[in-house]
Amino acid sequence: MEALIKQIESEIRDVPDFPKEGIIFKDITPLFKNPKLIKEMVAYLKMQYKDAPIDAIAGIESRGFLLGVPLALALNVPFILIRKKGKLPCKTIAHSYQLEYGEATIEVHEDAIEPGQNVLIHDDLIATGGSASAAAELIKKLKGNVYGFNFLIELSFLNGEENLRDYSKNITSFVTY
Numbered sequence: 001m002e003a004l005i006k007q008i009e010s011e012i013r014d015v016p017d018f019p020k021e022g023i024i025f026k027d028i029t030p031l032f033k034n035p036k037l038i039k040e041m042v043a044y045l046k047m048q049y050k051d052a053p054i055d056a057i058a059g060i061e062s063r064g065f066l067l068g069v070p071l072a073l074a075l076n077v078p079f080i081l082i083r084k085k086g087k088l089p090c091k092t093i094a095h096s097y098q099l100e101y102g103e104a105t106i107e108v109h110e111d112a113i114e115p116g117q118n119v120l121i122h123d124d125l126i127a128t129g130g131s132a133s134a135a136a137e138l139i140k141k142l143k144g145n146v147y148g149f150n151f152l153i154e155l156s157f158l159n160g161e162e163n164l165r166d167y168s169k170n171i172t173s174f175v176t177y
């Protein structure tokens with residue numbers, strides 16, 4: 001695990017002042033140029049969740065789709081798309097929230113899950129926790145249970161986890177800054 005984390009850390013690229021001055025953007029694109037590393041990450045997550053009662057993975061657009069889909073395949077469960085406003089074609093429910101740099105509304109299809117299903121919410125990064133807690137609100141509106149949250153990166157100095165603990169204590173990430 002330690003070697004895997006070191007490898008992930010070494011491939012995350014810091015981009016200062018993107019998309020706004022003062023933000024240090026964590027660029028994960030180099031990780032996805034390394035298929036061996038992605039396979040190891042998915043294998044690790046598969047082991048982490050192998051005995052967990054997870055019925056579906058919900059990924060947050062767009063970077064939450066990147067690992068969310070292979071994780072859902074590895075766990076053999078459905079993948080749910082949580083998308084930005086206006087992108088999903090059928091009946092949706094929506095939730096608005098603040099970003100580290102702006103405001104957003106996310107949506108999910110009304111029939112994305114069955115009531116009572118346990119959903120793991122996945123995203124590439126947690127900053128303020130606004131996106132992940134908005135995703136949790138959507139799952140709750142659909143009468144699902146938030147099993148937990150998984151991120152590739154946590155920006156712990158923004159205390160985003162505090163916004164998630166009421167939904168689930170099961171919060172993990174590979175790398176914390």
Ligand SMILES: O=P(O)(O)OC[C@H]1O[C@H](OP(=O)(O)OP(=O)(O)O)[C@H](O)[C@@H]1O
Nearest residue numbers: 061062063099100126127128129130131
């Ligand atoms: O914890 P928060 O403060 O909500 O910030 C984290 C969110 O911000 C980024 O998404 P972004 O809206 O930049 O979209 P993208 O994944 O499409 O690049 C990131 O991928 C998370 O979804």
Ligand SMILES: Nc1ncnc2[nH]cnc12
Nearest residue numbers: 023024025026100125127
């Ligand atoms: N600092 C950051 N780097 C990458 N993605 C982000 N999303 C929100 N804050 C971010």
